[in-house]
Amino acid sequence: MNKDGFVSSLKENELKDGQLKAVRIKGKPILLVRIGGEVFGLSNRCPHAGCTFEGGILRDYIVMCPCHGWKFDVRNGQYTENPLTTLQTYRCKIEFGKIFIEIEKPKQ
Numbered sequence: 001m002n003k004d005g006f007v008s009s010l011k012e013n014e015l016k017d018g019q020l021k022a023v024r025i026k027g028k029p030i031l032l033v034r035i036g037g038e039v040f041g042l043s044n045r046c047p048h049a050g051c052t053f054e055g056g057i058l059r060d061y062i063v064m065c066p067c068h069g070w071k072f073d074v075r076n077g078q079y080t081e082n083p084l085t086t087l088q089t090y091r092c093k094i095e096f097g098k099i100f101i102e103i104e105k106p107k108q
C-alpha cells in the first residue's frame with residue numbers, strides 16, 4: 001500500500017468504458033466501474049441478499065444487481081429506492097497506467 005492509502009489493482013486498459021469488474025483487495029470484494037475517464041469503486045456485495053454485481057447492467061451512473069434488480073448509484077453507493085441503504089464506496093484514481101483504490105485513509 002502506498003502511504004496515501006491507495007492500493008494498485010487492474011491496469012488501466014483492463015477496465016473499458018462502461019465496464020464492471022470485480023477485484024479483491026486486501027480481502028475486500030470491490031466492484032470497479034469505469035465511466036468515461038472516471039473509475040468508481042463500490043462494495044461488491046449487494047445488501048439485499050448478498051449477490052455480487054458482475055453481470056449487472058450499467059445505465060448512466062446506475063448499476064443494477066443481476067439477482068433481483070436493486071439499483072445503486074456508483075457515485076455515492078446509494079440504493080435508488082432508499083438513500084439510507086448504501087454500498088461502501090472507495091475512491092479510485094488512475095496513475096502510471098494503473099487503477100488505484102483507496103482502501104484505508106492515510107494516518108495523520
Ligand code: FES
Binds near residue numbers: 046049051066069070
Ligand atoms: S441480491 Fe441484489 S437485488 Fe437481491
